[in-house]
Amino acid sequence: MTGATLTVRVIRNFEYRTLKNVVFHDIDLATTTVDQFKKIIDERIQTDPSLKIYRTTHFDTLKIYVKAQQHKTQNLAINLDHDDWILNDGAKTLSLCGIENETELSYFELAAYKAYQANPVQKWL
Known part of the structure; x- marks a missing residue:
């Protein structure tokens, strides 16, 4: 199966847990590279009215949050474990990065x- 559904947590702020889940359908995991998928996400951020507050944030990093049918982390914003799940190689296809159908990803600024x-302190207003 190559036409996958992926959920991306677009994270604007970690401390205040400002994030929005965005679902992407029919992503071809075998041919879509990490850089291409980042462009797809960026295009959605720029065109989706519900993501307007995210347009000024510089997003540069994708990381696997959880794979389908696995246990989620306690942190609702991002998986702080598994830094090896950061997708550093933009030329690799999503399938080569271990992404499967219904994988959840986080998209954020690396710094x-x-x-x-x-x-890792949560701040609340």
């Missing part, structure tokens, strides 16, 4: 993630 990882 903000590193800062949050060093001090």
Whole structure:
């Protein structure tokens, strides 16, 4: 199966847990590269009215949050474990990165993630 459904957590802020889940249908895992999928996500952010507040954030990193039928992490925004799940190679296809149908991904700014990882404190207004 190559036409997959993927859920992407678009994360604007880790501390305040400002994020939105966006579902992408019919993604060809065998031919779509990481960089191509980032462009697809960026295009959705720029055109979807419900994502308007995310348009000023610089997103540069994709990370697997959880694969289908696996246990989710306690952190509702991002999986702080498994830094090897960060998709660094933009030329690799999604299937070569281990992404399967119904995988959940996080899309965020790497510098903000590193800062949050060093001090994972939730702030509430």
